[in-house]
Amino acid sequence: MTTAPSDGPAEPRPEPVSDSVPGLLPGTRRALLRRLAVGQADGRAPSMTGAVVRDGRQVWAEVRSSAVDGPDAGGPDAGGDPVGDAESCGAVQYRIGSLTKTFVAVLVMRLRDEGRLCLDDPAGRHLDGTPVPDATVAQLLAHSSGLAAEPRGPWWERTAGTLRPEPSDLFGDRPQRLPAGRRHHYSNLGYAVLGALVERLRDGRPWDEVLRREVLEPLGMSRTTVLPVPPHTQGWAVHPWADVLLPEPAQDTGLMGPAGQLWSTVDDLCRWAAFLLRGDDRVLSAAGVAEMRTPAVPPEDEGWEGGYGLGIQLVRRGPLPGAGQRSGGRVLAGHTGSMPGFLASLWLDPEEDLAGIALANCTSGPAIGGIAADLLEIVADREPRIPAPWRPLPGPPDEALLALTGPWYWGAKPFALRLLAERALDLTPLTGTGRASRFRAEADGTWTGLDGYYAGETLRVVRAADGTVSHLDLGTFVLTRGPYDPAGPVPGGVDPEGWRV
Template identity: 55%
Template sequence: MLLAATERALAHRLAVAQSEGRTPSVVAAVVRDGQTVWSGARSSADPVPHPGPEAHGPGAASAHPGPAPEPDRGPESHRGPEPDRGPGADPEPGPRTQYRIGSLTKALVAVLVLRLRDEGLIDLADPLERHLPGTQAPTATIAQLLAHTAAVPAEPRGPWWERTPGELRPDIGDLLDGEPRPLPPGRRHHYSNPGYAYLGALVERLRGEGWYEALLREVLEPLGMRDTTLLPRRPHVRGWAVAPWADVLLEEPLADTGTMAPAGQLWSTTDDLARFAGFLAGDGGRDVLSVDTLVELRTPNSPPAHDNWDASHGLGVQLLRTPPGWPGTEQASRSLVGHGGSMPGFLACLLVDPQERVGAVVLTNATSGPAVMAAGSDLIRIVLEHEPRCPEPWRPLAAADADPELVALTGPWYWGATPFVLRLRPGRALELGPLSGPGRRTRLSPEEDGTWRGLDGYFSGETLRLCRAPDGSVSHLDLATFVFTRKPYDPDAPIPGGSRGWTG
């Protein structure tokens, strides 16, 4: 649970998003350590709030402590559209009200593709043609399609696909119009909706079932996402366009997009997406993706977009650099991970700060207007500012990790004249970084052959070796040919070019 002041600040930010964004409704949730700690809703049907503490009611962005226990409705809740309700009012929005989530669908499809790789059915470097013959992008690799670097056009041929019934769309072998590779593949980020239509078809080819059926069985059910469906079911809101210069509404059409569905078809709730946010942050879902694969998914796999150096792409997720002043980034910024979504009548946002294990979901039913990504980022920031995480208590190393030789290695080492510090961590892991200021920091994991392998930073994947003098003592460290010595430019160490000693 959050403090009352934190909940008030979150409710206020949601109210601002609904009012300034001119949207019929907006719902949101905040996740911390895998648990929904706050959820709220705001709609045009809410009464005007009174000032003071009593405003934390229906007129404010009402807060919910999290999902309540509920009966299992069975698999039928995943399938089938709701009959048209006609012109009546939408349901009161809440944590289990469905909204269309648009391109957030892509993050879920990416999880399916990475599961294929982990099972050995594909390699991310494989060309699409190897597993899915007959497309117009045969040489695009699976990794390029996931990260939007395959130079596949942004949109399929034909009319506006989000508003076109799927039965009117071309099949998977005839999606593109004109030159299918407008940019050099592998060198530029170029967002592509057809690329994810190909990935959905790839899943269907290798699983022998529809991509949504595979998603339901492999991801949605294991994560407890029982209200994420291919077509809407009750309760759900309708999608609206708001006139730019008048406060009037136009109902948007609802199209089943068919072939293009893996790019943005799904409907979901803040309840379900909060579970997915916890999964992306690393809390649960180990039977869905391994820890290493989840880290790989969140790692930049494309260069920044040419017009936005604060954004990049992982394998199916967007990466946004934290803005200046982000809590806990006094020395260096870090990435928020997630995805935005847009379909006619709907906008969506899911973001997580994996280091803090805090995430936010924002869903709204307006085609344009609400800045949902900014709102999601702000909800995370508010929690981190109001309730910073307490550091883990200091604990001494376990006796099994306190190897006397490794303890003796800790402390200052020098690369040339630059002081570094080596620290011993649990599990015989090491951490090496500059004594102060920025520089090449890395964590290193022990290997069975007595070496260590870098886990991140400049030395990621590189090998650290302990080099010994004739008497068996450690004379220096070799990390990817970088020689670290106990004294600056130690004349007794094999430093290329030698050392003539220091002079005044």
């Protein structure tokens, strides 16, 4: 592996959000190092770098490399020069492949927030000549546009983008393989279309220039680039049946760049992970990145253990949820990436405010997605997050809202309604399983469901003629203060003889 000399001082490590955030325990750090070492050794990677982000800051980073110190360190023919130690590895670039798609997706979400497009807009409204004019922007983001997986011609990741200088050069005779919106079908072509969309709506500026100005510079990610900038690693193919190496070409993929062109460092990806967990109003709000992490299409996998949001992959590790439960196992969001000579993975756990990152400079071998997820889970399992202190709601309580809290019944099923900050509500079943959801307050006095069965549904408070609360209407379901309360408008009525033995 070749590491070119640096043109200047290394970039600073990501700064902590708060000096009060503690570091990791020695036992946890050793477990992380062992997982990285096993991944590099078993996967036969020339080098592998890993990192963990917690509470918005990098709390651990390490590198394992096949290079050795001294005059016989190897060099290009031996898989060679060292990438440095844990203190310097964070500034060394690796190619990150399809992690590039998460950056392009953020550019599209910014255009949405500015009113330049709607996610439900057909692509043809903004781009002439696209082979999927009726596929929506959201379908392109979520890989449900039906576009072919790859561009026409030879393997695009190992050939120069100059072979496809015009958009029409990307599409074969049958560019749309499936009906738009019907199923998830991963499409690198779809992100080439999205990159063209960004350029069209940003007055013809190249997508990577837009990315640098609007995203990378505000977040301090100066070591994330479309072409490698020293120090960077050489990509290698490792022979499947012998411990020998073959250098991989690092092509500029041209119009396919939005699908996987970027190079980055573990330090920069720590900043990116913190952003994807928390948002940054200079780039995209916390609500915006949470929307990206929300499933947008069903997975193809029979176990329904993975899916895709808006530019974000989703995976569930551990047991599946039971009926009516909001979650089961650990749901991770992020992305994996690969280009000839490189593997990359970044996984987030929003509930733990935690991320794991792994980068390697080989075409295949290490299970890089599992390694990044394992790094995250080692910290989550060994050092569970300490919750923030409980605090009362700010300001004086709204007596009318307080009066709504407490038990409500859908038929005979008991639920608890709780008041949250900003007039939000939480509805939770009190026995067994049931349809739990959180609700956002609206200006018209109603609430909108945010998750679960009631996502997007409207919750209304219905009052009697005298102004007292009669019942709650939740997407036509009636919730009353008592089980099958005869005083409430229970659909179908309540038997006049009431409850009986």
